[in-house]
Structures are given as structure tokens and as C-alpha cells.
Amino acid sequence: MSFKQEAKKSFPEWPIYGDEEIKALTNVIKSGKWWCGSPGFHQGENVWKFQEEFAKFQSAKHCIAVFNGTVAIEVPLLALGVGLGDEVIVSDYTFVASASAVVATNAVPIFCDIDPDTLVMDVNKIEGLISERTKAIIPVHLGGNPVEMDRLMEIAEKNNLKVVEDCAHAHGSKYKGRYVGNWGHSGTFSFQASKVLTAGEGGAIITNDEKLADLIYSISDCGRKKNAHGYNHYMYGSNYRMTEYQASVLLEQMKKFPAQHKLRNENAKYFMEKLNAIDGIRVMKPTPGTEEIGYYVYPIVFDPKEFGGITQSKFYKKLNRNGIPTDNCYPPLHGLDCFKKIELRKGIDYSKANWGGEKSDDRNFPIVTDIYSRSIEFPHEMLLASQEKLDSIVDFIKSLK
Ligand SMILES: Cc1ncc(COP(=O)(O)O)c(C=O)c1O
Numbered sequence: 001m002s003f004k005q006e007a008k009k010s011f012p013e014w015p016i017y018g019d020e021e022i023k024a025l026t027n028v029i030k031s032g033k034w035w036c037g038s039p040g041f042h043q044g045e046n047v048w049k050f051q052e053e054f055a056k057f058q059s060a061k062h063c064i065a066v067f068n069g070t071v072a073i074e075v076p077l078l079a080l081g082v083g084l085g086d087e088v089i090v091s092d093y094t095f096v097a098s099a100s101a102v103v104a105t106n107a108v109p110i111f112c113d114i115d116p117d118t119l120v121m122d123v124n125k126i127e128g129l130i131s132e133r134t135k136a137i138i139p140v141h142l143g144g145n146p147v148e149m150d151r152l153m154e155i156a157e158k159n160n161l162k163v164v165e166d167c168a169h170a171h172g173s174k175y176k177g178r179y180v181g182n183w184g185h186s187g188t189f190s191f192q193a194s195k196v197l198t199a200g201e202g203g204a205i206i207t208n209d210e211k212l213a214d215l216i217y218s219i220s221d222c223g224r225k226k227n228a229h230g231y232n233h234y235m236y237g238s239n240y241r242m243t244e245y246q247a248s249v250l251l252e253q254m255k256k257f258p259a260q261h262k263l264r265n266e267n268a269k270y271f272m273e274k275l276n277a278i279d280g281i282r283v284m285k286p287t288p289g290t291e292e293i294g295y296y297v298y299p300i301v302f303d304p305k306e307f308g309g310i311t312q313s314k315f316y317k318k319l320n321r322n323g324i325p326t327d328n329c330y331p332p333l334h335g336l337d338c339f340k341k342i343e344l345r346k347g348i349d350y351s352k353a354n355w356g357g358e359k360s361d362d363r364n365f366p367i368v369t370d371i372y373s374r375s376i377e378f379p380h381e382m383l384l385a386s387q388e389k390l391d392s393i394v395d396f397i398k399s400l401k
Helices: 003-009 019-031 045-057 067-081 097-102 149-158 210-220 242-275 312-321 337-341 364-375 378-383 387-399
Strands: 062-066 087-090 109-113 134-138 162-166 188-189 202-206 281-283 290-292 297-302 377-380
Touching: 003 067, 019 242, 045 062, 045 202, 062 067, 062 210, 067 097, 067 162, 067 364, 087 097, 087 297, 097 134, 134 149, 188 337, 202 210, 242 281, 242 297, 242 337, 242 378, 242 387, 297 337, 297 378, 312 377, 312 378, 312 387, 377 378, 378 387
Parallel strands: 087 109, 087 134, 134 162, 162 188
Antiparallel strands: 062 202, 188 202, 281 297, 297 377
């Protein structure tokens, strides 16, 4: 077992489940109704209930559940008309899915550098990336920290751009009185194994626009109209449906979420104050206007000079060896092999992208490159530990000086 796996064992492990999830899952199996389709014609009691509950939970009018958080981004992009030759502006500091979903629509991702304090997309850099081909923006609320959505929406409206918020890290994050996912045309979530709400895999799309919701439904369910007979395929669509197994587990996980979310927020505040008091350590700064953070991961940035010139990988490995679960954050997208090589999809012209070959040089993305080289992240379940445990991390980091 690696140090990283060992380290995870000394803190709360994830996922947290009980007899409720086992019973819910067993009930689905025993019912023989394992899939979801159009209401009234097909099965899907748990999925339809989950969609209703999750929409309420994020204060949105509509929710469409899908099988993972990657297709959750792809489907609203398609529904909003993003396709061949279009450009979509995406944060450079995120999991690859935020951009691979764009590639899947035959559009081209354009990477935007980040704000060095909040670590999310720097909205002041968006306008410089807009071209006549730009069709949409994907703000990613990294670590649950909201992007400055009021400013971003002003830019989007001025330039007639669609906005799909990637909220895979931001269940329950709230910015200036509104839950994330409700600022843009659509918001997307992931319920993959490591997420704060999980069924192993899963995704959801929220929107407040009924027409868009119906279109998203149809694209996700083989081009069917909601409430129509199963062999009517009025448009092109594919099968992105969530299963009854996933929804039954998610409904139970949602009941556990409020207490966990509250504890994570309390512990994050406690931990943040202690970490920020160490010279050479700085935690991700909540974007001004943030009211709640989902805290999927908890990134901190260190100053190597204050720690004897330590590198990022030595830093997190030292923590792992001492029983503290940490990892590096996401390698910036512009430098990933797939984006350096520009051989993504046949017949698509990527030559105008701001990445690929020499354009992927780190010097073109200075902030994210610097931040990535000296940041590490803690998993959200660590914020469910006791404050004594969090103190022990603070003490250990101090001892590295
Ligand atoms: C920011 C972000 N967006 C999208 C996804 C994709 O979600 P999924 O793994 O459910 O496909 C992830 C997954 O980790 C993510 O971190």
C-alpha cells in the first residue's frame, strides 16, 4: 500500500455509507426496475425523485440526471448549440473533463489563466480570449470556490456567449445569494466516487430555462420527447441516462450531506486561520461575495523559500509519509500531453487554439504554472476530522520549516 493510501486511513475515509444505502440499493434490485426512461412510459422512480430533490437542493427549476459529470458538461453545450469549429473558454486549472467535454462536441477549448488568490478562472482575462468563433464559457468552481459569476455573466451577455458552469466541486456553494449552477444558462455536477455527493459515478445538469431543460432531456434520452412514446425519436440524441442504482444511493447520500457540509465549512474556517498564520502558507482565498463553499478539495499554496526550497512533490510526499492525506492539484490543461500534441479529433482544425506545440509553453500561462508548482490539496473528507487532527497537520507543516 502506498504512503498516500496509508495516509488516508488515519483520517475519515470516503465514501461514508450505512444500512440505508444498502437497503435502497437492494430495494432497486428486488424491484426488477433498474433503468429510467420517460415518466409514465418507463421505469425510473428513483431517478425522477432524485432529479426533483437535487433541483430543490441547488434551488434550480430543472434537473436532468446523467451517468457522469463529463457528459453532464457535454450535453448542455450541445443543447446550447456549441459544435464544429466553435471555441469555448475554459479554466486552465481543472480536471481534464472540463475541456474534454468541449472536444467531444467538436468544438475547441481555449484555456484561461487563473487568479493567484482564489485559484479559479481570472474573469479579467476572458475578454482577451474572445474571437469571432467563441460560443461559450465554462467557469469551473475549483475546490467549491465560486468564479466571480456576476462579472462573468456581464461579459457573456455583452458578447452573446453561453455559459455552462462546471460545479463538479461545488455542491452547495453559494455566491452573492445564489447557488452556483444558477448563474449561467446551465450548471453541471459530478457524483463520481471522490465527490461530496457520490454514487461511484453520476452526473446532473441544472437549468432554470424550461425549453433548455426539455432539450437537454431529449439529448440525454435518445432524442425522445419527455412523456412521449419510446420509439419516437424526434431529434438526434444519445443515451446518457442515470441508472436507478445510482439515484437510489444518491437519495440516501443527500440526507447525509447537510451535516457533512456544515462540518466541512466549520473545519475549513478553523483550519484556514491556522494555516494562514504560518509564514509561507496560504490557503485558497474564497472569492469575495462567497457565502458557502462545497469544499471538494482544499488547496493550499506554499512558498518554497520558507521551507528550505522544497518541491511540490516532496512537500506532499512528506505529509503522506506522516499519515496526512494530500496530493498535487490538477496539472494545468495546456501542458497535458493530449493538448500538447493537437491530435484530438479527426477533421477538426485546432490551429487557432491557444495551446498545442509551442503555444503550450508554460510561459504563456504564468500564474497557473507558478501556482501549480507550489500547491497541494487535501481531500474533503479530511475536513470531517476532529480539530485535534487538523491541529496535528498544522504542527507537522510548521515542523517542515
Ligand atoms: C472539475 C471537474 N469537472 C468535471 C469532472 C467530471 O466528472 P466525472 O468524473 O463524473 O465524469 C470532474 C471529475 O473529477 C471534475 O473534477
